[in-house]
Amino acid sequence: xxxxxxxxxxxxxxxxxxxxxxxxxxxxxxxxxxxxxxxxxxxxxxxxxxxxxxxxxxxxxxxxxxxxxxxxxxxxxxxxxxxxxxxxxxxxxxxxxxxxxxxxxxxxxxxxxxxxxxxxxxxxxxxxxxxxxxxxxxxxxxxxxxxxxxxxxxxxxxxxxxxxxxxxxxxxxxxxxxxxxxxxxxxxxxxxxxxxxxxxxxxxxxxxxxxxxxxxxxxxxxxxxxxxxxxxxxxxxxxxxxxxxxxxxxxxxxxxxxxxxxxxxxxxxxxxxxxxxxxxxxxxxxxxxxxxxxxxxxxxxxxxxxxxxxxxxxxxxxxxxxxxxxxxxxxxxxxxxxxxxxxxxxxxxxxxxxxxxxxxxxxxxxxxxxxxxxxxxxxxxxxxxxxxxxxxxxxxxxxxxxxxxxxxxxxxxxxxxxxxxxxxxxxxxxxxxxxxxxxxxxxxxxxxxxxxxxxxxxxxxxxxxxxxxxxxxxxxxxxxxxxxxxxxxxxxxxxxxxxxxxxxxxxxxxxxxxxxxxxxxxxxxxxx
Numbered sequence: 021x022x023x024x025x026x027x028x029x030x031x032x033x034x035x036x037x038x039x040x041x042x043x044x045x046x047x048x049x050x051x052x053x054x055x056x057x058x059x060x061x062x063x064x065x066x067x068x069x070x071x072x073x074x075x076x077x078x079x080x081x082x083x084x085x086x087x088x089x090x091x092x093x094x095x096x097x098x099x100x101x102x103x104x105x106x107x108x109x110x111x112x113x114x115x116x117x118x119x120x121x122x123x124x125x126x127x128x129x130x131x132x133x134x135x136x137x138x139x140x141x142x143x144x145x146x147x148x149x150x151x152x153x154x155x156x157x158x159x160x161x162x163x164x165x166x167x168x169x170x171x172x173x174x175x176x177x178x179x180x181x182x183x184x185x186x187x188x189x190x191x192x193x194x195x196x197x198x199x200x201x202x203x204x205x206x207x208x209x210x211x212x213x214x215x216x217x218x219x220x221x222x223x224x225x226x227x228x229x230x231x232x233x234x235x236x237x238x239x240x241x242x243x244x245x246x247x248x249x250x251x252x253x254x255x256x257x258x259x260x261x262x263x264x265x266x267x268x269x270x271x272x273x274x275x276x277x278x279x280x281x282x283x284x285x286x287x288x289x290x291x292x293x294x295x296x297x298x299x300x301x302x303x304x305x306x307x308x309x310x311x312x313x314x315x316x317x318x319x320x321x322x323x324x325x326x327x328x329x330x331x332x333x334x335x336x337x338x339x340x341x342x343x344x345x346x347x348x349x350x351x352x353x354x355x356x357x358x359x360x361x362x363x364x365x366x367x368x369x370x371x372x373x374x375x376x377x378x379x380x381x382x383x384x385x386x387x388x389x390x391x392x393x394x395x396x397x398x399x400x401x402x403x404x405x406x407x408x409x410x411x412x413x414x415x416x417x418x419x420x421x422x423x424x425x426x427x428x429x430x431x432x433x434x435x436x437x438x439x440x441x442x443x444x445x446x447x448x449x450x451x452x453x454x455x456x457x458x459x460x461x462x463x464x465x466x467x468x469x470x471x472x473x474x475x476x477x478x479x480x481x482x483x484x485x486x487x488x489x490x491x492x493x494x495x496x497x498x499x500x501x502x503x504x505x506x507x508x509x510x511x512x513x514x515x516x517x518x519x520x521x522x523x524x525x526x527x528x529x530x531x532x533x534x535x536x537x538x539x540x541x542x543x544x545x546x547x548x
Contacts, residue, residue, distance in 0.1 A: 036367040046130055054327075057359045062294040070131055071115065074108055081107040084140040088147065090462055099462065102498035106466060106491070111136045113490045114474040117482055134544075136473075142543060143469040150461050152290050158454040161447045168444050175433045178426050185423040192416035197410065203405045210398045220384060267346050270294075276340055277347045283329040283354045286322055287313070310353060323361045330358045463495045463502025464511055471508045476538050480531040512541050 041064070043050055054060055072080075081104040090096045090103065111131070118129035267277060273294060281297035288309075290296045300306055329335050337355070341348035457464075470491060475483045487508065495502045503511075509518070509530060521536050522528050 033271075046128075055440065071131070071152060072136070072472055074112070077108040077111055077136060078104055080136070081140050084144065088144055097182055099500065101501050102465060103462065106494055106498060106500065107136070107140060109494045110139065110466075110470045110474070110491055113486060117486055117490075119477065121478065121482060127477075131474070138543060139473040140471055143465055146469050146472075147461060147465040147476055151458065154454050154458050154461070158451055158458070161451045161454070165444065165447055165451065168447075171433055175430060178430045178433070181421055182426045182430060185419050185426065189416055189419045189423060192412050192419065196412045196416065199405055199408060202401060206398055206402045206405065211360065213394060223384065237306050267344060268298055276343045278339060279329065279332075279335065280347045280354065283335075284310075284350055286325050286329075287354065287357055288316070289322075313357065315357055316364055318357070318361045320365075323358065323365070326354060326358045326361070326395060330355050435531045457503070460501050460503040460506075463500040464506055466495065466500070466503065467491055467506060468508060468511050471534070472512075472538060472542050475508075475534070476542070480534075483531075509537050512537045 035154070041060070053366065082100070085100050085104055088100070090099045114135070115131045118131055121127055121129060267273065267281070270277065273281070278294055278297075281294065282292035285292045285296055288300065292301065301311070333356075335351065337348045337352045340351040467487065471483075471487065475486065478486065487506075492502065492506065513533065513536070518533055520537070521533070526532050526536055
């Protein structure tokens with residue numbers, strides 16, 4: 021039933037529901053609520069939460085510091101323990117100083133656990149922030165110093181390279197001058213050889229022309245005798261065995277036939293008689309021997325005798341043909357041999373002169389070819405020397421440009437290095453200062469975060485007493501690294517920022533500057 025279920029719910033809520041009301045006992049609002057709602061006192065169990073004990077504060081700080089990097093090894097563990105104790109000491113000292121300020125100035129300052137938690141968490145954030153800030157600044161300066169050192173080394177290396185390049189340029193210049201001298205000498209030799217080759221070429225051309233004229237003249241003379249010779253050869257080839265048998269059959273041949281056969285025997289070097297003629301006519305190769313007769317080696321005596329026969333008016337092929345066709349063909353052969361012999365006697369000296377001229381021409385052409393080969397060798401050497409000279413000149417020009425560029429870079433780098441020489445010492449000092457500040461960060465961030473969390477409500481004399489005679493003293497007692505000249509305002513505010521504040525109307529005293537830092541860097545709205 022719904023009523024039963026609802027009753028069960030109410031009972032369970034009454035037995036198990038717990039309501040926790042948290043109120044601050046400070047000020048009029050708490051008293052007003054008690055008067056308006058008396059049940060807060062009559063129907064509740066009141067737990068008065070007093071301030072955290074020392075052990076609780078220490079445990080909280082140690083828990084927070086577990087994730088904070090304070091170094092390595094046993095030293096880090098000891099340092100972490102000391103920092104936690106300083107957190108506790110800071111919180112308790114602020115409570116004491118607040119009570120003193122209440123007595124002296126009638127001014128309340130409530131120190132709650134929230135302030136303590138803000139101290140511990142703010143310390144973590146501030147330590148990471150300052151480590152990154154100082155580490156980045158130191159890294160930039162170290163990079164600058166490295167660049168300066170690297171540039172100086174490069175300047176030294178470039179100086180050496182420049183000197184080497186200048187030496188190489190001088191060497192290449194000397195080599196190029198030597199090459200040019202050799203090229204001029206070789207060119208002069210090549211010009212002389214070229215002139216000699218040109219003169220020989222002209223001489224060879226003249227000799228070739230002379231040889232051509234001799235050959236043409238001899239050929240013309242020879243061509244005058246060739247038609248008769250060819251006609252005679254054709255006539256001989258037309259003879260057959262029957263024609264020869266006809267002549268051979270004569271016991272006492274006719275005068276004209278006998279005369280022809282005597283002339284044939286004289287040409288063949290035999291006895292000019294009919295008996296010898298008949299004997300040779302019986303040779304089956306007689307016609308072939310006539311056709312292949314060595315017509316170029318006839319003696320003058322033979323030619324003279326044959327000339328007497330050919331000078332006779334009836335020693336004509338036509339006349340012979342009336343007696344015998346074979347005699348006609350043999351007459352044509354004899355006359356052709358006589359003509360050829362006379363012509364050959366004319367062209368033979370020309371042939372000899374042609375042979376001599378040809379031999380001279382061949383020799384001259386061989387000498388010309390040898391001169392051209394030597395000229396080509398010289399020209400090849402000149403081309404090779406020119407190529408090497410051009411390569412040396414190109415390399416020299418490349419080295420010269422490289423040397424000029426290196427010299428320009430060297431000049432600029434020298435100006436840069438000399439201009440930054442003073443900055444280098446300042447940067448080294450800045451790096452050393454930043455590294456020193458990094459080593460003090462554990463203690464400096466602790467004091468700075470304590471100032472942000474607690475010192476807002478205090479006047480300058482109370483702040484001075486807390487920082488100088490309480491917190492810093494405790495830090496030094498526990499050997500926590502801290503700047504001996506620690507300044508809260510200088511640690512968290514840049515000089516340029518403070519100057520802007522002063523320009524905008526903030527007084528330039530240290531108390532006002534510290535208030536400006538607390539207002540701008542605090543994580544909660546501060547009570548000033």
